[in-house]
Amino acid sequence: MKNLKYLIAGALFGIVLVKSEVISWFRIQEMFRFQAFHMYGVIGSAVVVGMISVWLIKRFNLRSVNGETIVIPKKEFTWGNVYGGLIFGLGWAITGACPGPLFALIGSGLPVIAITLLSAVAGTWVYGLVRNHLPH
């Protein structure tokens, strides 16, 4: 089953999210109040490791396990990055969780967060419904 490796990767990612406490509402509050370095350290060091990895991939022209050339999808700027980003930020500070942590929180033993996740799916659906009327 070709998707099994992604299931395992996801499980490892979920474990890291819980153990480094980035799924904690309290950690997100600390971050937005500038009262702890924890979240900045996590995101900052993740970006540094990601950047070095991507640089190495390009520098040595590394290939995927199937032998394909690695392609990094380009993100085109839209005003959605701004408006959507602000809206997500508002929600992030309320729920204390971005989409990855929502899944991890449910698994960690907080089934009520499934309601938050369903609501996030509804938010995504409503975006799909009205997107042609929104500035991008």
Add this chain to the structure above:
Amino acid sequence: MEFLKQPWPWYVGGPLIGLFVPALLFAGNKAFGVSSSLKHICAMCVPADISFFKYDWKKESWNLFFVAGILMGGFIAGQLLNGQHPVDINSHTAELLKQNGVKDFGGLVPQDIFSFHQLLTLRGFVFIVTGGFLVGFGTRYAGGCTSGHSIMGLSTLQWPSLVATCCFMIGGLVMTWLILPYLLQL
């Protein structure tokens, strides 16, 4: 094993999270990101003839396996690796939250706000339902979330992701400093 049961410091968790960027690229040329899964769930369950959801979501099914894995990992860490414990936050933050009416500091989230019982109160509804809606709407409008933009996008030096990340922070700061104190008192 003892280490697995302790909370991990940022310099362990952060670099491990960063490794998912190359891991997914090596595994099958996949761009690290979580919020797309919400779109695929819409396309799979309720496409409703909306053009945005008319695509072959099965081609992106790896992402659904990835988030199912996150759920499992949450269970493993939360239930088997002692993940449910009070979070050792800055005492100033705790004090401020107490002044704003937060009472439960015993777990990853304050359960006096996030619980099925609270869902039927105005405050619980705002935090559990409205918050989730903003997360889902905002991430799709922004074209990604903390993982897709802040980690994958910044790692690959894409300036639109830097713009998005700054806006995530601005939105979060406005909510935390200007609006949240009122929402907590609801």
